[in-house]
Amino acid sequence: MTTQQLVDQIHKKQSFLCIGLDTDLEKIPAHLLQEEDPIFAFNKAIIDATHHLCVAYKPNTAFYEAYGLKGWKSLEKTIEYLNSSYPELFTIADAKRGDIGNTSTRYAKAFFEELNFDSLTIAPYMGRDSVEPFLEFKDKHTILLALTSNAGAFDFQTQSVDGQELYKKVLETSKTYKNSENLMYVVGATKAEFLKEIRQIIPERFLLVPGVGAQGGSLEEVCRYGMNEKVGLLINSSRGIIYASDTRDFAESAAQEAQKLKNQMELLLKNR
Ligand SMILES: O=c1ccn([C@@H]2O[C@H](COP(=O)(O)O)[C@@H](O)[C@H]2O)c(=O)[nH]1
Numbered sequence: 001m002t003t004q005q006l007v008d009q010i011h012k013k014q015s016f017l018c019i020g021l022d023t024d025l026e027k028i029p030a031h032l033l034q035e036e037d038p039i040f041a042f043n044k045a046i047i048d049a050t051h052h053l054c055v056a057y058k059p060n061t062a063f064y065e066a067y068g069l070k071g072w073k074s075l076e077k078t079i080e081y082l083n084s085s086y087p088e089l090f091t092i093a094d095a096k097r098g099d100i101g102n103t104s105t106r107y108a109k110a111f112f113e114e115l116n117f118d119s120l121t122i123a124p125y126m127g128r129d130s131v132e133p134f135l136e137f138k139d140k141h142t143i144l145l146a147l148t149s150n151a152g153a154f155d156f157q158t159q160s161v162d163g164q165e166l167y168k169k170v171l172e173t174s175k176t177y178k179n180s181e182n183l184m185y186v187v188g189a190t191k192a193e194f195l196k197e198i199r200q201i202i203p204e205r206f207l208l209v210p211g212v213g214a215q216g217g218s219l220e221e222v223c224r225y226g227m228n229e230k231v232g233l234l235i236n237s238s239r240g241i242i243y244a245s246d247t248r249d250f251a252e253s254a255a256q257e258a259q260k261l262k263n264q265m266e267l268l269l270k271n272r
Contacts, residue, residue: 001118002139003206006090007230009055014266016231017258018056018092018208020238021046021078022063029246039064039074042250044081046242049251053258056090056234057082058208079115090234092208093117096145098126104133112140119143121186121208124170128177135179141206142183146170146198149188149211167194171201184208187226189217189235195225206232212261213240219261223268231269237261 010016021043025033028042035041047057059078064071082091097107097120111120112134119141122134134142147157147167157167164172174183187198189211198207207226211217212235219235226233241261245253 001090003141003230005088006055006206009088009090010231013052013055013262014269015053015055015262016233016235016265017054017261018058018090018234018236019046019050019054019241019254019258020094020210020236021057021059021242022238023059023074023242024063025067027243027246029248029250031248037070037074037077039067039071040077040081042242043074043078045251046254047078047082047086049255050241050258051086051089053255053262054089056092056236058092058094058236058238060238061093061095076115079117083116091118092143092234093120096121096123098123098130100126101129101133104130108134108137108140112137119184121145124174128173131174132178135177135182137182140182143208144170144174144183144185146185147187147191147194149190149215149217153188153191168197168201171198175202184234186210188215189219189222190215192218192221192225195222199226199228203228204230204232206234208234208236210236210238213237219264220268223272227268227272235261235265 023039023042032038032041059075064075082089093111111117121143122131124144147153158165161169184206187207187209189209209222212219241254241257244257
């Protein structure tokens with residue numbers, strides 16, 4: 001998917017919501033455990049109930065890898081279902097990969113070609129040659145971890161290296177990578193106060209923003225400092241939406257939570 005197609009969808013739906021599919025067999029409604037593939041059954045119900053309220057879905061691959069081969073099958077079925085039933089939706093594999101060049105190329109092939117995700121999250125720690133292989137794929141997007149939502153982000157990311165915070169170095173240096181127009185960045189909603197400075201370095205790029213809902217980040221604050229002319233934000237909520245209820249009406253409850261966030265987004269777009 002091109003960035004422009006994503007922007008068009010945001011304007012059409014008046015939403016920049018990304019729903020995180022962090023599907024955990026210990027948390028899904030008990031009646032689904034009788035299904036042949038409970039994870040896929042859960043995801044399908046959530047997607048069917050919420051697709052009109054969001055512009056993206058983000059399965060976190062850890063939740064699938066944890067179940068071995070079966071989990072990979074559920075992930076494959078989920079992305080196939082999204083691509084065939086709702087091809088207008090942007091898909092993110094939250095896998096946080098990155099390695100020496102030839103290995104990165106294999107990761108890129110796995111997620112961009114074999115599974116056909118639109119985008120993949122990447123850890124920048126190994127530098128240029130670990131990131132550039134992902135950027136070679138046309139109309140695929142590499143989402144670099146910049147300033148993450150967790151408390152441990154302060155261990156390294158905000159530490160000064162040669163007089164500049166490390167996350168800023170990641171932003172500045174990655175702008176010089178070949179095909180850097182295919183980059184997006186992860187910035188946690190819990191770090192909204194950093195967004196003004198982040199936008200000075202990367203005014204154009206899309207930000208994937210996890211951390212609203214269960215982690216306590218503020219949607220309003222993220223929009224105040226992080227929104228750009230093309231909106232430029234994908235706000236993720238996982239647990240706050242998909243586990244709104246553990247009864248038979250779980251999908252409707254998820255849709256209600258998604259609708260609440262979508263309503264706030266619509267208002268924020270109107271008043272910007
Ligand atoms: O900085 C980061 C990067 C990734 N995540 C991931 O996003 C979701 C958040 O889930 P919630 O349930 O909405 O808190 C999850 O998959 C994380 O691994 C993040 O939270 N922060």
